[in-house]
Amino acid sequence: xxxxxxxxxxxxxxxxxxxxxxxxxxxxxxxxxxxxxxxxxxxxxxxxxxxxxxxxxxxxxxxxxxxxxxxxxxxxxxxxxxxxxxxxxxxxxxxxxxxxxxxxxxxxxxxxxxxxxxxxxxxxxxxxxxxxxxxxxxxxxxxxxxxxxxxxxxxxxxxxxxxxxxxxxxxxxxxxxxxxxxxxxxxxxxxxxxxxxxxxxxxxxxxxxxxxxxxxxxxxxxxxxxxxxxxxxxxxxxxxxxxxxxxxxxxxxxxxxxxxxxxxxxxxxxxxxxxxxxxxxxxxxxxxxxxxxxxxxxxxxxxxxxxxxxxxxxxxxxxxxxxxxxxxxxxxxxxxxxxxxxxxxxxxxxxxxxxxxxxxxxxxxxxxxxxxxxxxxxxxxxxxxx
Numbered sequence: 001x002x003x004x005x006x007x008x009x010x011x012x013x014x015x016x017x018x019x020x021x022x023x024x025x026x027x028x029x030x031x032x033x034x035x036x037x038x039x040x041x042x043x044x045x046x047x048x049x050x051x052x053x054x055x056x057x058x059x060x061x062x063x064x065x066x067x068x069x070x071x072x073x074x075x076x077x078x079x080x081x082x083x084x085x086x087x088x089x090x091x092x093x094x095x096x097x098x099x100x101x102x103x104x105x106x107x108x109x110x111x112x113x114x115x116x117x118x119x120x121x122x123x124x125x126x127x128x129x130x131x132x133x134x135x136x137x138x139x140x141x142x143x144x145x146x147x148x149x150x151x152x153x154x155x156x157x158x159x160x161x162x163x164x165x166x167x168x169x170x171x172x173x174x175x176x177x178x179x180x181x182x183x184x185x186x187x188x189x190x191x192x193x194x195x196x197x198x199x200x201x202x203x204x205x206x207x208x209x210x211x212x213x214x215x216x217x218x219x220x221x222x223x224x225x226x227x228x229x230x231x232x233x234x235x236x237x238x239x240x241x242x243x244x245x246x247x248x249x250x251x252x253x254x255x256x257x258x259x260x261x262x263x264x265x266x267x268x269x270x271x272x273x274x275x276x277x278x279x280x281x282x283x284x285x286x287x288x289x290x291x292x293x294x295x296x297x298x299x300x301x302x303x304x305x306x307x308x309x310x311x312x313x314x315x316x317x318x319x320x321x322x323x324x325x326x327x328x329x330x331x332x333x334x335x336x337x338x339x340x341x342x343x344x345x346x347x348x349x350x351x352x353x354x355x356x357x358x359x360x361x362x363x364x365x366x367x368x369x370x371x372x373x374x375x376x377x378x379x380x381x382x383x384x385x386x
Contacts, residue, residue, distance in 0.1 A: 002238040018150050025143040032136045033117065036074055039118050072313045075131035077110050081124050085110065116333055184226040187277040191219045221253070227283060236281040236364035243285065243384065244276040247311045250289045254297065263304035265297060270310045276319050278384050284360045285384075288369070291353040292323040294379050299327030299378060317386025322372070 078087040083103040097101045113119075113129040132140075150340045174311040195216050202209040251269045258265040289309075296307045314320045330338060339358050354369075361369040363385055372379040 014154055017384055018147055022147055023145055029136060036133055040128045074133050077106060077113060077129045079127050134337060188222055195219055195331045198308045236284055238279045240277050241280045241282045242275040243278050244271045246282060246285055246322060247289060247309055250286060250293060251309055254293050263302055265300050265304055268308055276313060278319050278386055280365050284364060288357040290355045290358050296325035299325055314383055319384050321382040325377045327377045329377050
């Protein structure tokens with residue numbers, strides 16, 4: 001909240017500035033409209049004087065004033081007491097100046113001008129129907145465009161701040177991951193030494209002999225996990241990877257550790273014969289699949305069910321891996337949040353598994369990690385390009 005307070009204050013300040021700017025420009029528009037109305041009234045008086053001349057000098061002066069007034073570029077149509085146009089100026093279209101009284105376009109444009117401004121003059125003599133000057137018309141549109149621009153800048157600024165905050169968090173996570181890998185190095189070396197020592201005693205202890213391969217496997221897995229932590233934040237490799245073999249290996253690891261008695265969980269793999277090779281980072285792709293399978297195992301914990309892994313060639317090139325379970329699924333209101341860093345439905349979850357998996361797939365391998373629609377359970381699709 002403290003970090004977001006300056007952003008909120010800036011946003012409120014920009015909104016206040018935007019509101020005051022729009023209010024001021026609208027006030028300018030009203031003032032200009034008032035001036036246009038005064039101009040039209042003057043035009044009406046001058047035109048009335050020209051219609052009833054007294055002397056040649058007065059007529060000439062009035063005609064000059066009339067010419068000057070037309071330079072204001074205000075669209076004007078003058079009608080007589082019967083509503084017939086008698087004169088016009090600065091209309092946005094061509095019209096018949098001689099037969100103006102019967103020009104249908106001019107007649108229809110009178111209603112358009114009256115919607116913009118009320119006509120002025122004496123209805124028994126003539127009425128002046130006037131519109132907006134180009135300045136007024138522009139000032140009605142420009143503030144809206146500028147307001148839209150400012151709003152767009154606010155949105156862009158918010159997105160930049162959000163992206164920057166996300167990048168900062170990712171750098172923190174990457175630093176913590178590499179530090180954790182560094183700290184795991186020493187105890188792992190000790191564990192490897194203890195495993196070698198236990199191998200010498202396993203010949204005389206059947207129970208130790210049966211447990212030792214599992215211990216060695218877990219130590220090897222810890223080494224792989226530490227190695228993965230070291231790779232966070234570094235450019236992924238682009239080695240040829242048999243993704244079908246990766247799926248099979250992940251399934252084999254978890255199948256040996258799933259409950260088989262109470263609340264049993266079954267795990268099956270559906271894959272085509274032969275390799276399915278794609279360019280990628282095997283270590284990181286293993287991590288993605290293990291995260292998805294681990295989530296499926298957690299979803300089935302305490303109730304049992306099945307996990308189905310499918311790997312097949314994608315359309316064109318590449319591969320698609322589907323991880324589906326028969327668990328309770330993901331509520332609709334949470335489907336848009338599950339890939340957000342820090343979001344977790346587990347009481348002790350960190351909320352980085354799916355976020356990191358998506359980053360590995362999309363940023364590191366130009367693929368897609370999606371939550372597919374399903375009637376039962378959760379279904380994740382990993383699409384990797386060839």
